[in-house]
Amino acid sequence: MFLFAALTNLLYPPACRLCDAPSPAERTVCRRCERALPATLAPACQRCGVELRGAFDARMDCAACREAPRAFELARAPWRYAGPARLAIRRFKYRRRWRLGRWLADGMARTARESLPLGEVSAVVPVPLHGLKRWLGGGNPAEDLARPIARSLGKPCRPRALARTRWTATQTRLSWRERSRNVREAFTALPGDVRDRTILLVDDVLTSGATAHECALALKRAGATRVYVLTAARTPLDER
Template identity: 60%
Template sequence: MYPHAILTNLLYPPACLLCRTPLPDSTRPLCGGCEQACPRNGPPVCAACGKELPGAFDALLWCRACRNSPPAYEMARAPWRYAGCAAEAVQQFKYHHRWRIGRRLVEEMAAAAHASLPLDDIDAVVPVPLHWLKRRLRGFDPVEQLAGGLARSLCRPCLPRALRRIRWTATQTRLQGRARRRNVRGAFAANPQAVRGRCLLLVDDVLTSGATAQACAEALRRAGALRVFVLTAARTSLS
Protein backbone atom coordinates (compact mmCIF):
# COMPACT_ATOMS: atom_id res chain seq x y z
CA MET A 1 0.00 0.00 0.00
CA TYR A 2 1.28 3.51 -0.84
CA PRO A 3 2.14 5.78 2.14
CA HIS A 4 -0.60 8.29 1.25
CA ALA A 5 -3.16 5.45 1.17
CA ILE A 6 -2.05 4.30 4.65
CA LEU A 7 -2.38 7.87 5.93
CA THR A 8 -5.83 8.24 4.36
CA ASN A 9 -6.94 4.99 5.99
CA LEU A 10 -5.69 6.23 9.39
CA LEU A 11 -7.46 9.57 9.06
CA TYR A 12 -10.61 8.15 7.47
CA PRO A 13 -10.91 4.45 8.35
CA PRO A 14 -12.71 2.71 5.46
CA ALA A 15 -16.44 2.68 6.08
CA CYS A 16 -19.56 1.86 4.08
CA LEU A 17 -20.53 4.98 2.12
CA LEU A 18 -24.20 4.49 3.01
CA CYS A 19 -24.38 3.33 6.64
CA ARG A 20 -20.83 4.19 7.84
CA THR A 21 -20.20 0.64 9.16
CA PRO A 22 -16.41 0.15 9.31
CA LEU A 23 -15.21 -2.00 6.39
CA PRO A 24 -12.33 -4.45 6.66
CA ASP A 25 -12.04 -4.53 2.85
CA SER A 26 -11.54 -0.93 1.75
CA THR A 27 -11.86 -1.78 -1.95
CA ARG A 28 -15.68 -2.07 -1.69
CA PRO A 29 -17.73 1.12 -1.25
CA LEU A 30 -20.72 -0.60 0.44
CA CYS A 31 -20.92 -3.07 3.33
CA GLY A 32 -22.43 -6.52 2.85
CA GLY A 33 -25.66 -5.45 4.58
CA CYS A 34 -26.22 -2.48 2.26
CA GLU A 35 -25.30 -4.57 -0.81
CA GLN A 36 -27.87 -7.17 0.25
CA ALA A 37 -30.45 -4.43 0.83
CA CYS A 38 -30.19 -3.10 -2.76
CA PRO A 39 -33.40 -4.44 -4.31
CA ARG A 40 -32.90 -6.32 -7.59
CA ASN A 41 -35.13 -5.66 -10.58
CA GLY A 42 -36.94 -8.84 -11.71
CA PRO A 43 -37.08 -11.32 -13.44
CA PRO A 44 -39.77 -11.80 -14.66
CA VAL A 45 -39.77 -8.41 -16.39
CA CYS A 46 -41.49 -6.91 -19.44
CA ALA A 47 -39.45 -8.06 -22.46
CA ALA A 48 -39.48 -4.49 -23.81
CA CYS A 49 -39.24 -1.92 -21.00
CA GLY A 50 -37.84 -4.17 -18.24
CA LYS A 51 -40.60 -3.36 -15.73
CA GLU A 52 -41.14 -6.11 -13.17
CA LEU A 53 -44.20 -8.23 -13.95
CA PRO A 54 -45.26 -9.95 -10.76
CA GLY A 55 -46.89 -13.28 -11.47
CA ALA A 56 -45.58 -13.51 -15.06
CA PHE A 57 -43.46 -16.47 -16.10
CA ASP A 58 -43.23 -15.92 -19.83
CA ALA A 59 -39.95 -14.29 -20.84
CA LEU A 60 -41.62 -12.89 -23.96
CA LEU A 61 -44.39 -11.07 -22.15
CA TRP A 62 -44.85 -7.34 -22.69
CA CYS A 63 -46.47 -5.08 -20.07
CA ARG A 64 -49.72 -3.33 -20.92
CA ALA A 65 -48.04 0.06 -21.53
CA CYS A 66 -45.61 -1.45 -24.08
CA ARG A 67 -48.39 -3.41 -25.78
CA ASN A 68 -50.48 -0.24 -26.13
CA SER A 69 -47.61 1.85 -27.41
CA PRO A 70 -44.42 -0.05 -28.33
CA PRO A 71 -41.29 1.89 -27.33
CA ALA A 72 -38.77 3.22 -29.88
CA TYR A 73 -36.07 1.18 -28.13
CA GLU A 74 -35.95 -2.63 -28.21
CA MET A 75 -35.23 -3.39 -24.58
CA ALA A 76 -34.57 -1.43 -21.40
CA ARG A 77 -32.82 -3.17 -18.52
CA ALA A 78 -31.64 -2.17 -15.05
CA PRO A 79 -29.91 -4.26 -12.36
CA TRP A 80 -31.62 -2.53 -9.44
CA ARG A 81 -35.05 -1.32 -8.44
CA TYR A 82 -34.97 2.39 -7.56
CA ALA A 83 -35.80 1.95 -3.88
CA GLY A 84 -34.10 1.69 -0.48
CA CYS A 85 -30.32 1.28 -0.55
CA ALA A 86 -30.18 1.22 -4.36
CA ALA A 87 -31.89 4.63 -4.59
CA GLU A 88 -29.61 5.96 -1.85
CA ALA A 89 -26.51 4.68 -3.69
CA VAL A 90 -27.60 6.34 -6.96
CA GLN A 91 -28.28 9.63 -5.14
CA GLN A 92 -24.94 9.52 -3.31
CA PHE A 93 -23.19 9.16 -6.65
CA LYS A 94 -25.30 11.75 -8.45
CA TYR A 95 -25.53 14.51 -5.90
CA HIS A 96 -22.46 13.90 -3.69
CA HIS A 97 -20.09 12.74 -6.43
CA ARG A 98 -19.16 9.46 -4.74
CA TRP A 99 -16.91 8.05 -7.46
CA ARG A 100 -16.50 4.70 -5.78
CA ILE A 101 -20.27 4.20 -5.78
CA GLY A 102 -20.25 5.22 -9.45
CA ARG A 103 -17.78 2.43 -10.17
CA ARG A 104 -20.02 0.00 -8.27
CA LEU A 105 -23.01 1.09 -10.39
CA VAL A 106 -20.97 0.51 -13.55
CA GLU A 107 -20.09 -3.03 -12.37
CA GLU A 108 -23.76 -3.81 -11.79
CA MET A 109 -24.80 -2.31 -15.12
CA ALA A 110 -22.10 -4.25 -17.00
CA ALA A 111 -23.25 -7.48 -15.35
CA ALA A 112 -26.87 -6.72 -16.36
CA ALA A 113 -25.74 -5.95 -19.92
CA HIS A 114 -23.90 -9.28 -20.16
CA ALA A 115 -26.87 -11.13 -18.69
CA SER A 116 -29.71 -9.66 -20.74
CA LEU A 117 -28.63 -7.59 -23.77
CA PRO A 118 -27.37 -8.82 -27.18
CA LEU A 119 -23.91 -7.35 -26.60
CA ASP A 120 -22.40 -8.77 -29.78
CA ASP A 121 -24.75 -6.55 -31.77
CA ILE A 122 -24.05 -3.33 -29.87
CA ASP A 123 -21.62 -0.92 -31.56
CA ALA A 124 -21.38 1.99 -29.12
CA VAL A 125 -22.58 3.51 -25.84
CA VAL A 126 -24.49 6.82 -25.79
CA PRO A 127 -25.26 8.76 -22.57
CA VAL A 128 -28.56 10.63 -22.13
CA PRO A 129 -27.19 14.19 -22.28
CA LEU A 130 -27.64 17.04 -19.86
CA HIS A 131 -28.39 20.45 -21.33
CA TRP A 132 -24.98 22.07 -22.01
CA LEU A 133 -25.78 24.88 -19.60
CA LYS A 134 -26.70 22.46 -16.82
CA ARG A 135 -23.48 20.55 -17.41
CA ARG A 136 -21.51 23.76 -17.16
CA LEU A 137 -23.33 24.87 -13.98
CA ARG A 138 -22.84 21.50 -12.28
CA GLY A 139 -19.37 20.79 -13.60
CA PHE A 140 -20.22 17.09 -13.37
CA ASP A 141 -22.30 14.88 -15.57
CA PRO A 142 -23.05 11.66 -13.67
CA VAL A 143 -24.67 9.91 -16.64
CA GLU A 144 -21.67 10.64 -18.86
CA GLN A 145 -19.46 9.14 -16.14
CA LEU A 146 -21.57 5.98 -16.01
CA ALA A 147 -21.63 5.68 -19.81
CA GLY A 148 -17.84 6.18 -20.04
CA GLY A 149 -17.18 3.53 -17.38
CA LEU A 150 -19.60 1.12 -18.98
CA ALA A 151 -18.10 1.66 -22.45
CA ARG A 152 -14.63 0.85 -21.07
CA SER A 153 -15.96 -2.22 -19.32
CA LEU A 154 -17.75 -3.47 -22.46
CA CYS A 155 -14.86 -2.46 -24.80
CA ARG A 156 -17.11 -0.24 -26.92
CA PRO A 157 -16.65 3.42 -27.88
CA CYS A 158 -18.59 6.00 -25.86
CA LEU A 159 -20.28 8.70 -27.98
CA PRO A 160 -21.02 11.54 -25.54
CA ARG A 161 -21.86 13.99 -28.34
CA ALA A 162 -24.11 11.68 -30.37
CA LEU A 163 -27.19 13.15 -28.67
CA ARG A 164 -27.80 16.66 -27.43
CA ARG A 165 -30.61 18.47 -25.73
CA ILE A 166 -31.98 21.06 -28.09
CA ARG A 167 -34.16 22.74 -25.53
CA TRP A 168 -34.21 23.33 -21.81
CA THR A 169 -36.53 20.92 -19.96
CA ALA A 170 -37.94 21.03 -16.45
CA THR A 171 -36.51 18.38 -14.10
CA GLN A 172 -38.55 15.21 -14.62
CA THR A 173 -38.60 14.33 -10.89
CA ARG A 174 -41.51 16.67 -10.14
CA LEU A 175 -43.65 15.62 -13.10
CA GLN A 176 -45.89 12.62 -13.68
CA GLY A 177 -46.82 10.37 -16.62
CA ARG A 178 -48.20 12.39 -19.47
CA ALA A 179 -46.52 15.62 -18.28
CA ARG A 180 -43.14 13.83 -18.39
CA ARG A 181 -43.69 12.76 -21.97
CA ARG A 182 -44.76 16.26 -22.99
CA ASN A 183 -41.78 17.75 -21.17
CA VAL A 184 -39.16 15.77 -23.12
CA ARG A 185 -40.93 15.35 -26.47
CA GLY A 186 -38.65 16.78 -29.18
CA ALA A 187 -36.07 17.79 -26.59
CA PHE A 188 -33.25 15.75 -28.14
CA ALA A 189 -31.47 15.68 -31.47
CA ALA A 190 -28.96 13.08 -32.63
CA ASN A 191 -25.95 13.53 -34.88
CA PRO A 192 -26.59 11.35 -37.96
CA GLN A 193 -22.86 11.01 -38.70
CA ALA A 194 -22.29 9.46 -35.29
CA VAL A 195 -25.28 7.11 -35.19
CA ARG A 196 -26.38 6.19 -38.72
CA GLY A 197 -26.44 2.44 -39.31
CA ARG A 198 -25.32 1.66 -35.76
CA CYS A 199 -26.79 -0.35 -32.94
CA LEU A 200 -26.58 1.72 -29.74
CA LEU A 201 -26.75 1.28 -26.00
CA LEU A 202 -28.37 4.35 -24.44
CA VAL A 203 -27.35 4.91 -20.80
CA ASP A 204 -29.14 6.84 -18.05
CA ASP A 205 -28.99 6.70 -14.24
CA VAL A 206 -32.64 5.93 -13.48
CA LEU A 207 -35.55 4.90 -15.69
CA THR A 208 -38.83 6.18 -14.27
CA SER A 209 -41.67 6.62 -16.76
CA GLY A 210 -39.36 5.80 -19.68
CA ALA A 211 -40.29 9.15 -21.30
CA THR A 212 -36.68 10.35 -21.54
CA ALA A 213 -35.44 7.01 -22.94
CA GLN A 214 -38.29 7.07 -25.45
CA ALA A 215 -37.54 10.65 -26.59
CA CYS A 216 -33.81 9.83 -26.94
CA ALA A 217 -34.48 6.58 -28.80
CA GLU A 218 -36.84 8.41 -31.19
CA ALA A 219 -34.14 11.00 -31.91
CA LEU A 220 -31.51 8.29 -32.48
CA ARG A 221 -33.78 6.31 -34.79
CA ARG A 222 -34.72 9.48 -36.72
CA ALA A 223 -31.01 10.11 -37.27
CA GLY A 224 -30.60 6.61 -38.71
CA ALA A 225 -29.64 4.39 -35.75
CA LEU A 226 -30.62 0.79 -36.53
CA ARG A 227 -31.51 -0.37 -33.03
CA VAL A 228 -31.47 1.19 -29.57
CA PHE A 229 -31.13 -0.63 -26.25
CA VAL A 230 -31.40 1.13 -22.89
CA LEU A 231 -29.47 0.42 -19.69
CA THR A 232 -29.91 2.29 -16.41
CA ALA A 233 -28.53 1.64 -12.92
CA ALA A 234 -32.03 1.44 -11.48
CA ARG A 235 -35.67 1.68 -12.49
CA THR A 236 -38.85 2.48 -10.63
CA SER A 237 -41.75 0.05 -10.68
CA LEU A 238 -43.95 2.75 -12.27
CA SER A 239 -44.63 2.57 -15.97
Protein backbone atom coordinates in the same frame (compact mmCIF):
# COMPACT_ATOMS: atom_id res chain seq x y z
CA MET B 1 3.85 5.17 0.55
CA PHE B 2 3.03 2.45 3.09
CA LEU B 3 3.27 4.93 5.95
CA PHE B 4 1.02 7.33 4.09
CA ALA B 5 -1.59 4.60 3.54
CA ALA B 6 -1.39 3.54 7.17
CA LEU B 7 -1.86 7.13 8.31
CA THR B 8 -4.82 7.67 5.99
CA ASN B 9 -6.41 4.48 7.30
CA LEU B 10 -5.94 5.72 10.84
CA LEU B 11 -7.44 9.13 10.14
CA TYR B 12 -10.15 7.91 7.79
CA PRO B 13 -10.83 4.23 8.57
CA PRO B 14 -12.17 2.53 5.41
CA ALA B 15 -15.96 2.54 5.51
CA CYS B 16 -18.94 1.58 3.39
CA ARG B 17 -19.90 4.49 1.10
CA LEU B 18 -23.56 3.95 1.91
CA CYS B 19 -23.94 3.11 5.62
CA ASP B 20 -20.52 4.25 6.94
CA ALA B 21 -19.95 0.90 8.71
CA PRO B 22 -16.29 -0.21 8.77
CA SER B 23 -15.56 -2.11 5.57
CA PRO B 24 -12.37 -3.24 3.76
CA ALA B 25 -10.80 -0.40 1.74
CA GLU B 26 -11.18 -2.29 -1.57
CA ARG B 27 -14.96 -2.54 -1.14
CA THR B 28 -17.02 0.51 -2.12
CA VAL B 29 -20.18 -0.87 -0.52
CA CYS B 30 -20.22 -3.28 2.46
CA ARG B 31 -21.61 -6.83 2.22
CA ARG B 32 -24.69 -5.96 4.27
CA CYS B 33 -25.69 -3.12 1.95
CA GLU B 34 -24.96 -5.28 -1.08
CA ARG B 35 -27.23 -8.02 0.23
CA ALA B 36 -29.97 -5.41 0.80
CA LEU B 37 -29.87 -4.21 -2.83
CA PRO B 38 -33.33 -4.57 -4.41
CA ALA B 39 -32.78 -6.71 -7.50
CA THR B 40 -35.15 -6.40 -10.42
CA LEU B 41 -37.37 -9.43 -10.01
CA ALA B 42 -38.35 -11.76 -12.82
CA PRO B 43 -40.73 -11.92 -14.63
CA ALA B 44 -40.09 -8.58 -16.26
CA CYS B 45 -41.55 -6.84 -19.29
CA GLN B 46 -39.33 -8.06 -22.10
CA ARG B 47 -39.26 -4.58 -23.55
CA CYS B 48 -38.85 -2.03 -20.77
CA GLY B 49 -37.70 -4.40 -18.02
CA VAL B 50 -40.32 -3.41 -15.46
CA GLU B 51 -41.42 -6.15 -13.05
CA LEU B 52 -44.73 -7.75 -13.97
CA ARG B 53 -47.05 -8.65 -11.12
CA GLY B 54 -50.05 -10.95 -11.23
CA ALA B 55 -51.39 -12.13 -14.57
CA PHE B 56 -49.60 -11.35 -17.79
CA ASP B 57 -49.93 -12.73 -21.26
CA ALA B 58 -47.39 -14.83 -23.12
CA ARG B 59 -45.85 -11.79 -24.76
CA MET B 60 -44.69 -10.55 -21.36
CA ASP B 61 -45.04 -6.89 -22.29
CA CYS B 62 -46.32 -4.50 -19.64
CA ALA B 63 -49.51 -2.49 -20.22
CA ALA B 64 -47.56 0.76 -20.70
CA CYS B 65 -45.44 -0.74 -23.51
CA ARG B 66 -48.50 -2.20 -25.23
CA GLU B 67 -50.45 1.07 -25.07
CA ALA B 68 -47.65 3.33 -26.25
CA PRO B 69 -44.89 1.32 -27.92
CA ARG B 70 -41.44 2.62 -26.99
CA ALA B 71 -38.88 3.58 -29.60
CA PHE B 72 -36.18 1.51 -27.84
CA GLU B 73 -36.10 -2.28 -28.21
CA LEU B 74 -35.03 -3.24 -24.69
CA ALA B 75 -34.34 -1.58 -21.34
CA ARG B 76 -32.48 -3.30 -18.53
CA ALA B 77 -31.32 -2.29 -15.04
CA PRO B 78 -29.58 -4.24 -12.28
CA TRP B 79 -31.74 -2.82 -9.47
CA ARG B 80 -35.05 -1.37 -8.48
CA TYR B 81 -34.89 2.31 -7.49
CA ALA B 82 -35.25 1.66 -3.74
CA GLY B 83 -33.19 1.11 -0.59
CA PRO B 84 -29.40 1.11 -0.98
CA ALA B 85 -29.68 1.36 -4.80
CA ARG B 86 -31.56 4.65 -4.54
CA LEU B 87 -29.15 5.93 -1.89
CA ALA B 88 -26.13 5.05 -4.02
CA ILE B 89 -27.58 6.82 -7.09
CA ARG B 90 -28.54 9.93 -5.13
CA ARG B 91 -25.12 10.20 -3.49
CA PHE B 92 -23.39 9.70 -6.81
CA LYS B 93 -25.61 12.24 -8.59
CA TYR B 94 -26.06 15.00 -6.07
CA ARG B 95 -22.89 14.68 -4.00
CA ARG B 96 -20.59 13.65 -6.86
CA ARG B 97 -19.32 10.49 -5.16
CA TRP B 98 -17.30 9.08 -8.05
CA ARG B 99 -16.45 5.79 -6.32
CA LEU B 100 -20.14 5.03 -6.04
CA GLY B 101 -20.45 5.93 -9.72
CA ARG B 102 -17.76 3.38 -10.59
CA TRP B 103 -19.50 0.81 -8.47
CA LEU B 104 -22.87 1.50 -10.14
CA ALA B 105 -21.21 1.29 -13.56
CA ASP B 106 -19.73 -2.13 -12.64
CA GLY B 107 -23.19 -3.44 -11.75
CA MET B 108 -24.66 -2.02 -14.96
CA ALA B 109 -21.94 -3.53 -17.15
CA ARG B 110 -22.62 -6.92 -15.51
CA THR B 111 -26.34 -6.61 -16.30
CA ALA B 112 -25.56 -5.57 -19.88
CA ARG B 113 -23.41 -8.69 -20.37
CA GLU B 114 -26.10 -10.93 -18.89
CA SER B 115 -29.19 -9.53 -20.56
CA LEU B 116 -28.43 -7.50 -23.69
CA PRO B 117 -27.27 -8.67 -27.14
CA LEU B 118 -23.95 -6.80 -26.91
CA GLY B 119 -22.45 -8.36 -30.02
CA GLU B 120 -24.37 -5.95 -32.24
CA VAL B 121 -23.83 -2.83 -30.07
CA SER B 122 -21.34 -0.45 -31.67
CA ALA B 123 -21.48 2.63 -29.41
CA VAL B 124 -22.40 3.66 -25.88
CA VAL B 125 -24.27 6.99 -25.69
CA PRO B 126 -25.28 8.77 -22.46
CA VAL B 127 -28.60 10.64 -22.17
CA PRO B 128 -27.46 14.26 -22.51
CA LEU B 129 -28.14 17.16 -20.19
CA HIS B 130 -28.84 20.63 -21.49
CA GLY B 131 -25.48 22.45 -21.84
CA LEU B 132 -26.34 24.98 -19.14
CA LYS B 133 -27.50 22.27 -16.70
CA ARG B 134 -24.32 20.31 -17.36
CA TRP B 135 -22.28 23.39 -16.64
CA LEU B 136 -24.28 24.31 -13.50
CA GLY B 137 -24.16 20.78 -12.11
CA GLY B 138 -20.49 20.24 -12.91
CA GLY B 139 -20.98 17.51 -15.51
CA ASN B 140 -23.43 14.88 -16.67
CA PRO B 141 -23.86 11.87 -14.32
CA ALA B 142 -25.11 9.71 -17.22
CA GLU B 143 -21.83 10.39 -19.04
CA ASP B 144 -19.85 9.53 -15.90
CA LEU B 145 -21.61 6.15 -15.93
CA ALA B 146 -21.38 5.62 -19.70
CA ARG B 147 -17.59 6.05 -19.90
CA PRO B 148 -16.55 3.24 -17.50
CA ILE B 149 -19.35 1.01 -18.89
CA ALA B 150 -18.06 1.52 -22.45
CA ARG B 151 -14.51 0.77 -21.30
CA SER B 152 -15.64 -2.36 -19.47
CA LEU B 153 -17.64 -3.61 -22.49
CA GLY B 154 -14.89 -2.70 -24.96
CA LYS B 155 -17.14 -0.30 -26.94
CA PRO B 156 -16.56 3.32 -27.93
CA CYS B 157 -18.32 5.98 -25.84
CA ARG B 158 -19.99 8.74 -27.92
CA PRO B 159 -21.09 11.43 -25.44
CA ARG B 160 -21.73 13.99 -28.20
CA ALA B 161 -23.87 11.73 -30.41
CA LEU B 162 -27.03 13.03 -28.72
CA ALA B 163 -27.77 16.61 -27.70
CA ARG B 164 -30.62 18.30 -25.91
CA THR B 165 -32.05 20.96 -28.17
CA ARG B 166 -34.13 22.72 -25.55
CA TRP B 167 -34.44 23.21 -21.84
CA THR B 168 -36.87 20.77 -20.17
CA ALA B 169 -38.52 21.02 -16.76
CA THR B 170 -37.40 18.64 -14.02
CA GLN B 171 -39.61 15.57 -14.33
CA THR B 172 -39.68 14.16 -10.81
CA ARG B 173 -43.36 14.93 -10.27
CA LEU B 174 -44.76 14.34 -13.72
CA SER B 175 -46.81 11.40 -15.08
CA TRP B 176 -45.84 9.50 -18.27
CA ARG B 177 -48.20 11.66 -20.35
CA GLU B 178 -46.80 14.88 -18.89
CA ARG B 179 -43.27 13.60 -19.11
CA SER B 180 -43.59 12.60 -22.73
CA ARG B 181 -45.01 16.05 -23.58
CA ASN B 182 -42.19 17.66 -21.58
CA VAL B 183 -39.38 15.91 -23.49
CA ARG B 184 -41.05 15.66 -26.93
CA GLU B 185 -38.49 16.41 -29.61
CA ALA B 186 -36.06 17.73 -27.02
CA PHE B 187 -33.18 15.71 -28.49
CA THR B 188 -31.24 15.52 -31.70
CA ALA B 189 -28.61 12.99 -32.80
CA LEU B 190 -25.56 13.19 -35.06
CA PRO B 191 -26.06 10.80 -37.99
CA GLY B 192 -22.29 10.36 -38.37
CA ASP B 193 -22.10 8.72 -34.96
CA VAL B 194 -25.20 6.54 -35.12
CA ARG B 195 -26.32 5.72 -38.69
CA ASP B 196 -26.77 1.97 -39.28
CA ARG B 197 -25.56 1.25 -35.74
CA THR B 198 -27.02 -0.34 -32.65
CA ILE B 199 -26.73 2.07 -29.72
CA LEU B 200 -26.54 1.34 -26.01
CA LEU B 201 -28.19 4.34 -24.34
CA VAL B 202 -27.12 4.95 -20.70
CA ASP B 203 -28.91 6.87 -17.94
CA ASP B 204 -29.05 6.69 -14.15
CA VAL B 205 -32.75 5.85 -13.58
CA LEU B 206 -35.55 4.74 -15.90
CA THR B 207 -38.86 6.05 -14.55
CA SER B 208 -41.66 6.38 -17.10
CA GLY B 209 -39.28 5.73 -19.98
CA ALA B 210 -40.33 9.00 -21.67
CA THR B 211 -36.79 10.41 -21.86
CA ALA B 212 -35.33 7.14 -23.14
CA HIS B 213 -38.17 6.95 -25.68
CA GLU B 214 -37.45 10.47 -27.00
CA CYS B 215 -33.70 9.77 -27.14
CA ALA B 216 -34.36 6.55 -29.04
CA LEU B 217 -36.63 8.44 -31.47
CA ALA B 218 -33.88 11.01 -32.11
CA LEU B 219 -31.29 8.26 -32.59
CA LYS B 220 -33.57 6.46 -35.07
CA ARG B 221 -34.35 9.67 -36.95
CA ALA B 222 -30.56 9.92 -37.38
CA GLY B 223 -30.46 6.37 -38.75
CA ALA B 224 -29.72 4.15 -35.73
CA THR B 225 -30.90 0.56 -36.29
CA ARG B 226 -31.68 -0.44 -32.71
CA VAL B 227 -31.50 1.18 -29.28
CA TYR B 228 -30.97 -0.70 -26.03
CA VAL B 229 -31.32 1.17 -22.76
CA LEU B 230 -29.21 0.50 -19.68
CA THR B 231 -29.87 2.28 -16.38
CA ALA B 232 -28.62 1.71 -12.84
CA ALA B 233 -32.18 1.42 -11.53
CA ARG B 234 -35.77 1.12 -12.57
CA THR B 235 -38.72 2.69 -10.76
CA PRO B 236 -41.21 0.02 -9.61
CA LEU B 237 -44.45 -0.14 -11.62
CA ASP B 238 -46.69 1.46 -8.97
CA GLU B 239 -44.42 4.49 -8.59
CA ARG B 240 -44.48 5.51 -12.21
